[in-house]
Each structure stands twice: as C-alpha cells, then as structure tokens.
Amino acid sequence: MPVKRPGRDAVPNMTDYDAERARFRWEVPQRFNAVLDILERRAEQSPDELALVTLRRDGGVTASYTFRELNLASRRMGHALAGIGVGKGERIFVMLPRIAEWYVALLGAIRIGAVPVPGTPQLTSRDIEYRVDRAEAVAVITDTDGAVKVDKLTDRLPTLAHRVVAGTAPSAGWHTMDGLLARASEGPTPVDPTAADDMMLIYFTSGTVSYPKMVAHTQASFGLGHMVTARYWQDLRPGDLHWTLSDTGWAKAAWSKLFGQWAQGATVLEMDLGKSDPDLILDTIERHGVTTLCAPPTLYRSLVVADLASYDLSRLRHCVSAGEPLNPEVIRIWEEGTRGLVVHDGYGQTETVNVLANFRCLPVRSGSMGKPVPGFDVDVVDDDGASVSVGDEGNVAIRVEPERPAGLFTGYWRDPDATAAAFTNGWYFTGDKARRDEDGYFWFEGRQDDVITSSAYRIGPFEVESALVEHPAVIEAAVVGQDDPDRTQIVTAFVILHPDAAPSPQLAEELQDHVKRLTAPYKYPRRIHFVSDLPKTVSGKIRRGELRDRLRGTTQT
Template identity: 55%
Template sequence: MPASSPRASVDYASARRDFRWERPEHFNFATDVIDRHAAERPQAPALQWSDESGRSQRFTFQELKERSLHAARFLAGLGLKRGDRAFILMPRVPEWWFLVLGCIRAGIVFMPGTPMLTAKDIRYRLEASRAKAVLTDASCLDRFEGVRDAPGVTTWVSTGDAPAPWTRYVSEALPQAQATAFPPTRAEDALLIYFTSGTTGMPKMVQHTQASYGQGHLITGRYWLDLKPDDRHLTLSDTGWAKCAWGKLFGPWSEGACNVVYDFRGRFDPVAFLKVLERERVTTFCAPPTAWRALVLQDLKAVDLSSLRHTVSAGEPLNPEVIETWKEATGLFIREGYGQTETVVIVGMFPSLEPRMGSMGKPSPGFTVGVINAQGEEVADGQEGDIAVRVKPERPVGLFQGYLNDDAANASSSRGDWYVTGDRAVRDADGYLWFVGRSDDVIKTSGYRVGPFEVESALLEHPAVAESAVIGVPDDKIGQRIKAYVLLTPGHTASPALAQELQDFVKRTTAPYKYPREIEFVAELPKTVSGKIRRAELRATQKK
C-alpha cells in the first residue's frame, strides 16, 4: 500500500478513492515488516506481556526480530521445510509470537488452535491438514494424549520439559550475523491455515497467502484500528482465533504499534481486565460483544480509562444499548467492524464516519462490498440480500484463496463476480450496511423475515436478560415461530410470569411480530471456540 494513502481517520472518501493494492512478487511479514521496524525503531516496544500472577515482560522490535530468527532456525533444524504445516496450540505466551514469526520467516505454514480444543478436535485438524509438526506449551500437553499417533506428524515441540517424542523449545535472541538465510517467500505462497468456527458442520480449512493476511491486514491496522506507531493496542482474543491475527499480530505490527497482551487462563474477569487497560495505558482496544456486555455492567467510573482514544468490536453485532452505556462512561463510541476468517476487515465504522447505532459501517478501502440477490445482482437500497465481495476483474489482496479440499464449499461461496460471505444485510441510501444474520439463521415467520439479532438486541434491553439466542422453530401454521433461549442476570428467577413479561417487553421495544412465542431459560448457551453462538445446535434440538 502506498505510504501516501490517506488514513480513514482523516477522510474516508479519499481513502476509498485513492487506495490501490500493491502486488509485489515477493512478500514476507517477518522480513518486510518486523525487520523494517527493527531497523528504523529498534528499541520501540513491540510486545508488552503480562499475566494474572503479575509477571510482566517487554520486547522491542529488535528483540522480536532476533527471537523470531532463532525460532526459524530452530524449526528448520528439526527438518521442517517451506510448505510444511505446523499446528500451533498455546495460550497467550510470548513464545507463540516468536514461533509464529519463525514459521513465517521459514515459509512454514502455521495453523493456530485454541487451548479449549479437545483431543478429538485436535486429531481432526491434524489429519485433515496433514500436519507435519505440532508446537505447543507445557500447559497444553494433556490435550495431545491419545493423538500422538496422528499419521504424518513427525515433529513434536513443547516449551517445557516433556517425554519423547517432544523436543523442548527455549526462546533465545539470535543476532542477524548468526541467522540462517531463508529464500524470500512469494506473495502467493501459503502463510497459514485457519479452521472456521464451525457454526454448521465440521470446520473448513481456510488458507491465506503471505500477501492475503500478512499484507492485507494493513487495512485492519491502519484504517479500522486506526493505529499509529506510538499506540498501545490490546485485542481481547485467544491465540487460536482469527481475531488474534487481526488485532494481536498483523494489524498492530503492520503499523509499528505496541501489542499489549494479557495472559489469563480462566474465565474472563471484566473487573481485572479494566484494571489492565488502566495499568498498561492502552490507547486502542478491541473486544467481542460477549466481553463488551460484561464490561459495561461494571463500575466504569472506578477505573482511569483516559488513555483510551479508540474502541472497536467484532465477531457478532453489538447491541446498541451496550454502545450507549460505554459512550456515557468514556465518551467513546464502540465502532463495529465486519469480516470473517476468510477475510481481513471488509466493512467498518471507520473513525471519520458519522456513527450510526447498530450499523457495521461502510466497505473498507480496497474492497467492493455489495448486497446481492440469488442471481448475483446488487439489490436496491433498503432491500435485504447476501453480503458479497467483488472478486472480478481483480481479486482483493485481503481475501483468502479458497477452502482446502472442499469443492462444494468453494462453489457455494461463489456467485458470478462475487465471493458470498453467507451473511445477510441491508444497505441504506447513504451506503451504511446493517447486519441481518447468517443466511441459515434468518427466521421466516407469518410472511415476515426476522434476523435473530433484532430480537436478541430487544431482549438485552430488559434488565433481567444477560444474554440470549434466538432461532426459528418449524411451525405448520406460520412457517417458523420465534423461540428465545435466555440467560438471566443475577437476582432474577425464571418463571412463566417473567417469560410473559419478556414477550410483552419485546412487543413494545420492536415490531410486535418479532416477539418470541417461546422462551426457555437456560444456564448457558452453546458456542463455538471463538465465542459465537451455535444457533444451528439449538435448531437441531427442535421438532415440529
């Protein structure tokens, strides 16, 4: 991307108009980005890490370069070659970043996984990807019990002492003079493979190239996160999620910002996390809706959040009342962004845009995003359709190359000149997009189409509701009836009377036809490893 490209924080229209993708023959995030920062700002902070026990470590860009050089030589010394696939499962420890950058340098394709995966999940990933190596942390060794016979895996690496066949990895700083020279990677070489969160069926393998993520996330870091070299950015994400690549790897370091990481192993503690934001003087912050909903329930005036200048949310739509509560306490609007494991950020409420509560924003620079019908034609403003990215005549850099070994998935996501995301939206006359829901989540009831988020958002406005999930249940008379699964806030007790109260509340809050005809109170909701509600699992339990 040309250095002269205007930032979206200055002028969104100019950024859209003047943006052009650079398409170099060779690209490598470690050598072209990390090493450049190390040369220009060697002592600038790159990674600020802390954990629940109070331990803290700080690494500069020069140290990041040296430790990733050591990691690359270490992996190559174990016999791993360019194009080999390495499954990496670690908590938020510094070694994750060193090994990932080492893989990138050496052209080894890394495949992140979350420590929440079970042995069954891991075996599926190893076998489906034909992984050659496993990289893990001593705290995660038990996850691999019963899977060390996975066919094709020849290299097992752990950060701590472990019995054979594990090889111990200890991070060291390797000066440039001692570094193994690795041939430059081509822009189209494979960089990483993510497994989709699997809201329906088994996870699919999403492959990105050195350019599509390493170069493409310049969009995320510069335009949506609005990062500058003196920023201290924190994204709340597990290392196994694609959001980690967005906000804890490519996004912040593409702009030379400091990546602030808080390593916690248990449940998310909003009180403790607010103190981290205060202590680390975080300037830009991204969290998923589930975390935002917990954060706004706290006493936000009890912590000093004055260092914050920009806050964003992604993963699922964020309820307007959460945005309002945060803004009242901090003066900051939570700006939403939209993308997938398959993309970088493709729609965002960019800093220079006038915020519109409930909208996910406008298309990113470098992307043509449309709302299309079944024939691949853009629908009129105000009409619902499929969110799609134009891929012809030129494919955007920040888009994946396709699903590996899945012709059916590739075919279903292609429609004429478009890549179809599988999500539905409405575009208004000013070009803002409004999320409706996943294509298979939209409810058709009594001739109306209802997005589950609309009902969930209305329910969340009631003080008794902590979280909800809404689905359509087959109904012979009206096609589908709306059913809500509700988690209550402390101090409220499930009862038929409360169910009736919630139904009446939704009728008053939104269009009456959107009210849930059924309400079931539950203790938890089924979610993917990335925290998204598995509505398909809820639908599977229903009968006419």
C-alpha cells in the same frame, strides 16, 4: 526515547472517506514475506520501540520485546524449526494460550515459509486429531497441558514427526521450545523465502453440515491485507498500546495481534486471561495505559456493568468491536462511562480481513456494520449477484472480478466444492445477510447458514450433534442457537432418545458432560430439549430454522 502515546485528539489516519476509497489501490509485490517485510523492516527502522508486552493473569508483566528483540526471537525460532526438519509449505499445528511463545512460534514458522495452523487450547484430543490429520501437520507446538492431549494420540497421528512444548515435556519425544531457542542462531534466515501468494496460515472454520473447513490465507492476504484493518478501523499509529481480547486459536488474533498493528508502529499488549474479569480488564487498561481496545460485544456487555467511573480510562482513545452487532444501549453506557468514547463496530470473517467498519472520520451508526473499507467493493446482492434495492435484505458479497482484492482467502483448502459455492458470478458470498441504507451503511440481518455465535465463539452445530449421537441414550440430535441477551446465543440441543432411555435433568447433565469430553468445552449445549421427532425437509435434512422459530415462541428454560 519512547514514542509518545497519542491521545483522543489524534487526527484520524483517514480524514476523507470518499477520497481515500477513490485513491486506494492494492500494491502486492510478487515476492513477499510478512515477517521479513513488516517485522524485520520495523526492527531496522525502530529497533528500540516496544513491539509486544505480555502479562500474567494477575496483570504483572511476563515479557516485553522491542522490535529488534522480537525479530531476533523469530530468527531463532525459524532456525530451530528448520533445524529439526520443518520445511517450507509444511503445516505446524500451534495450540498455545495468550503467551509470548505463541508469537515467537508463529513468526518463526512464517518467516521460513512453514504454515502455522492455530488452535484454541480448549480443543480436546479428538479436535486435535481431526485438525492435525486434515492439515497433514508435520509438527505441533503446544504447552504442557496440550502436550498431554497430544500424547493420547500417539499412534493416530502418522504425519506428526516433530513435537515442541513451551514448558515441561510430559513424556519422551518432545523438544522444549526453550532448549531449541537457546541453541538456535540469531543470524538471518533465507532472504527471499516466499512468494506473495504462498500459503501463510490455515484457520479452521466452524462446521455447519460437516466438520470444520480449512481457510487458506497467503502471505499477502493476511500479511498485507490486515494493514487496512489496523490503519483505517483500528486507527493505529506509533506510540499506541493496542489490546485485543481474543483467543489465539481464532482468526481475530491474526486480525489484531500480528502484522497490521506492527506495520503501523503500534505496540501489542497480550494477557493470559482465564475467565474474563471485567474489573481486572479495566484495571489493566488503566495501569498500563492502553490506548486502543478491541473486544467482542459479549465483553463490552460485561464491562458496562462494572463501575466505569472508578477507573482512569483517560489514555484510552479508540475502541472497536467485532463478532456480532453491539447493542446501541451498551454503546451508550460505554460512551458515558468513558466520557465520550464511541465503540466502532467492524465486520469481517475468518476468510477475510476487516471489510466493513464504522470509521473515526464518519458518524457512527450504532448497531450497523459500517461502510466498506478502502480496497473492498462490498455490496448487498441477490443470489445471482445483482445489487438489491436500498433497504432490502440480501447477501453480503465482496467483488472479486475483474480484480481480486488482497485480504481475501484463496479458498477452502482441499475442498473445491465449498470454494466453488462461495465464489460465484464474480463475487465472494460471505454467507451473511444484511441490508444497506440510503447512506451506504450496512445492517446485519443474520447468517445464511446455521453457525452459532455464543460469547464471541463461532460454533458449528454438526460437531455438537455428532458428539451427542455418540452417547448410547441418543438416537438423533439437532443443535441450534437460542437468542440470549448476555451471550448473543446459547447452544441448544433437541434430542430424540433411545426407547430404553427416559428424559431427566440427570440425563441432560450427563449429555452435557459427554459433549464437553468429546469436543471443546465452549461447545456444549447449555439447554437440552427431549423431543419425539425433529422437523425435516423431504430430503431428510433437519430444518434448524423451524427449531429456532420454536425457541423464540417459548419461555421454556
């Protein structure tokens, strides 16, 4: 019998914030595997309850899996990967859209101790080459479009021994995922494949002064860690149908589409969205009875422009947002349009699980990052790790000594200098600036580095600058984020041209197309300013902060 979906009157999982904070202790076993200890156990306890529903771009159902069915699919995938020679600890580059195969691929790899390296389908062949090479991936799992991109790199990926396509193979040398699964066993895989501190996932960050770094997460840090994300912030429970609108290439997908939600007994909804369509999204919420929604601020801004009153959103009971602070006005319109639903902002990074949040059991402070999640000691500190006074700006930091919390990455893989810079004086420094008010709520002030947040994408300027200077007309370039009411920021470039090149709208468009070809399309500069020089420090580093200040003082478009 299907589990009844909870309504808006459901009692929060956490009813007393201070008591839960005092009570909470991380319990991390020595041996742990997220697939076996969460999905397989849930399949034994509730085999016929829905774990995953996937939709086409028009809203029609493409697949649905009970916990038993998804567990068996992950077994087949694990056997299939082992059968072609993928072993424990080896990296698999996974680049798939929002389809069921993404889940099966990741779950199959994780259950045998292999390490998926997710990437967004928007990546170019150049992006793929960098990621496969840096991670020394032995296998790739992608769709037909991705396989075509990989085929362009045939002689440049020496570690890549296995190629799997979800769809039609564009050339010889590819295994089809359907073919592998059809021949694979549904029997148990190794019963004790991983320790809790074995690596489970690698995500690439956005680069600021270098190419993207590799964030290493263990079985415990993301498998166990995201239980607090799902339990406290998302407030999930059996019967919930949870929808997170996030690309599969971003860590937000692991935040809200994998283990934490299933540990709570919720069903995950996935939709192969193209360009976000507010009316399609609202229609999907109504038609399928979505109960909990997680979306970036950019999407909420577009949803509140739609005619909310024309949709029946009565089964929607809890809404959360992350990525950047959500405007109080958007929160107000959404609350009015949904007849009482307040968006609960949360905060975390690729390097963490949810560590700050507005919770159902506490008053929401619109625009704030919320309070620390149980299990985390988060503070606003100076550069030496000392707490700053209430109301003063400082570094958002997570205490890691004397006890390191689960839910925190182990470090930047194969980058000891970056790891050492992030972990100092007993704290993990997030790189974000904030202030804390007298009631313990955190308020975001900005990034310490130069990462650009645009339409929920995090973009490092270095990659865009590197692409620009490869154009023969460009001598030097600097890239910053310019404030934008719809996208939070837009990528903006300042370009010094070769003496033989002349500024023009045509050249600006040519440079934009050039960047789109060399790197993921969402990274291209939407505005280009041709300049004769760039502000620099005495050591020659570009002063991006000065460029951002210059943009805030100009109306140039």
